[in-house]
Each structure stands twice: as C-alpha cells, then as structure tokens.
Amino acid sequence: MEMKRSESQPPYVVIAADLRRQILDGTYAPGARLPTAKDLAAQYKAAVMTVQSAVRLLREEGLVITQHGRGIFVSATPGEVSEGAEQSPGYAEIMRGIDTVIAELGRLDNRMRTLEETVEALQRGR
Template sequence: MPLADDQKTTLREDGTPYYVQLAAILRRQISDGTWTVGDRLPTLKDLVAQYGVSPMTVRHALGGLEGEGLIRAERGRGTFVTGTPGGGGAIPYKLTNTPPARGSLLSFRVVETRPANGELRISPDEGIAAPEYVYMKRIFARNGGPFISGQYFVSREAYETVGKAVWPRELISNIMYDTKALGLAKVRQTFRVIASTPQEAAELDIRTHDPLVQVRRFFQTAKGEVICLAQLLYRTDGVVFDINIDLDDRNRLIELAGFPES
C-alpha cells in the first residue's frame, strides 16, 4: 500500500547529499531508541517510498551506517540494528575527579603547554583578563576514544603558584578548587551548540560540521579577575544534562530555559 502524504519525509534541498541526510535520520532513530539493537529496519522499497529517494541513495546511506557498526544486512532476511552511536553510553556532565587509571572509563592526555598567543579571547563582560596567560590543550578520551577537546588559559601567576609539575597530572578544575592560594571566588560558564571545524572533527573523530557542545568556564577571583578560562568542546553523542528545576523559583526556570517562551 502506498504511503499517505503525511507519512512521507521530505529531505532538504540545501546542498547536503540525500544519502547523508538519510543516514543522519536513521542514525538519530537508532540513537533515540526508535530502532533498538536486534530490530529490523524497513525494506529498501519502503525507505525509497518514505523518503522519496532512489534505491542507490538508500543503499549508500545504509552502507555508511554499516561501516559505522550500527546495522548489518543479512541476505534474505533484511537489515538489522547491531549497535548504537557513541557506543559507550551517556557520560554525566561532571569531570571534576582525577583521571582514572589506564583502561578505565575516562582519561586525558596533554597536547600542548606553552605561553599563550591569542588562542582564546576574554571579553570585558566575561571578566578581567590577567596580564599574561599560559596556554594548555588536552584531549579527553572515553574508553580510548576521543570525547572532549579542552583549551585553557591559565594566568602566569596561577601557573607558577601551583608549580609546573602538577598541571599535567591533575584536572584543571581540581587545581582551581583545591589551591586556596589562587583566590578562587566564583565560577561562571556558558554553553553553546556549534558546528565542528575540520580540525575539531579530526581531533574528536567525528564528521566536519557535526554538532559540538562548547563550554566556556571562567574561574575568577572576588574582583572578577580570570584566573583560568577553560574552553571545552564535547561530542554530543554521550552528553546528557539532567537538571531538576525548582518550580517555586520562576526566575531560575527562565534562566535555564534561555527565554520565557520555551
């Protein structure tokens, strides 16, 4: 039976190849549980009818998903879901503990440590910039796969107060919170969803223009001086924000939503 018009999905005419769009739709359906491991996907004929594309386009999309380990085609039986994107499950938004031992869930490696040269920017409304910063870059991994790319501006004074040997071993947040001599008084952070650049995509093993969660975290003194700026890029396939909202605090509700209409 032909699909009704309201059951069909129209792909966008924005220059993105149809097979890329179709693969993204099916990948999302697998990710959000529409299709679970062991489920059989619709037939080639059904996918052609639903999305209004050619059989070759459907085969190309399915081939990409099979290459990612998400599906497997079995001759005479159909195409079955065999995995989920990201594979490792959701990671709570909390990276404030010392990196676990080798082989466990989360770890990091230091990529660069050198005098800062304008890699990051601190605007006047974000705080008072220190005279000099040290630039650091780290890549965090989940079960051996890249998960977060972090860039940091640490004030030269803070860097020298803590000592050069400590920084490669500890999480920046731990150092900021535990070193009382730094004078940490407040932490502010912003969140944005952005499209990845080619370099970011390569570092995090994703496709160029895939979405990332960008977190800019400012560690400040009581006077608003920025001791450290941490700019973190999270892959979106394993981040879950779980927030309890106090219904008695309407201002907080609006703040979390971003705008009242949401």
C-alpha cells in the same frame, strides 16, 4: 515521511542522519529490523540506490548490519558509533567521488525507468 532536502548534504547523508537519530533515540531498538530499502525509498521519496548508500554509511559506522535475504538490522551495540572517519586523509575526495557515482546511478535509474515505461506502452499498443 519526506526527506528534507539539503543543499549542503547529499540525499543519502540526510537519510542516514535521520535513520541514525531513530536508532540512537530507540525508535529502532538493538536487533530490530529496519524497513526494506524499497520501503525506505518510498518513505523518503528517494531512489533505492540512495537508500542503499545511506545504509552502507550506517553499516560502516557500526549502527546496522545487513544480512542478505533477511534485511537490515540494528547492531547489538548501536551507541558505539565510529567517530573521526571524516577527518581521515582523502575522506572528502572519496566522498565526492561516491557522490558523483551515486548521482550518475540515479540518472541511469531514471533513464531505465523511462525506457521500461516506453517499452510497456509500446507492447500494450500492439
């Protein structure tokens, strides 16, 4: 499933919205484990960091919990989504800052991938 691009929303928000819909419609039941961030990144054709940001958003809403080394799980009570967070003071400014950091991390990820490919090509050529 390719992520639908949106000019008005950052990719992680679009991914979070799709996962939220799947959680609330029962596709992912309470207690169910979601695919890994790497698998979700492949599914949405997005960077792992973008998926991690989407998961962070869902965790802040109380929809999922993450267990280090075990995975991402749907909360026992996913229907209790915290509402009104976007109206809190400074929310938009914080989100713009986060979006900037995420975009830069994506660029760095791409540069790192290119460098790794170049090093591998050089090593094969020896």
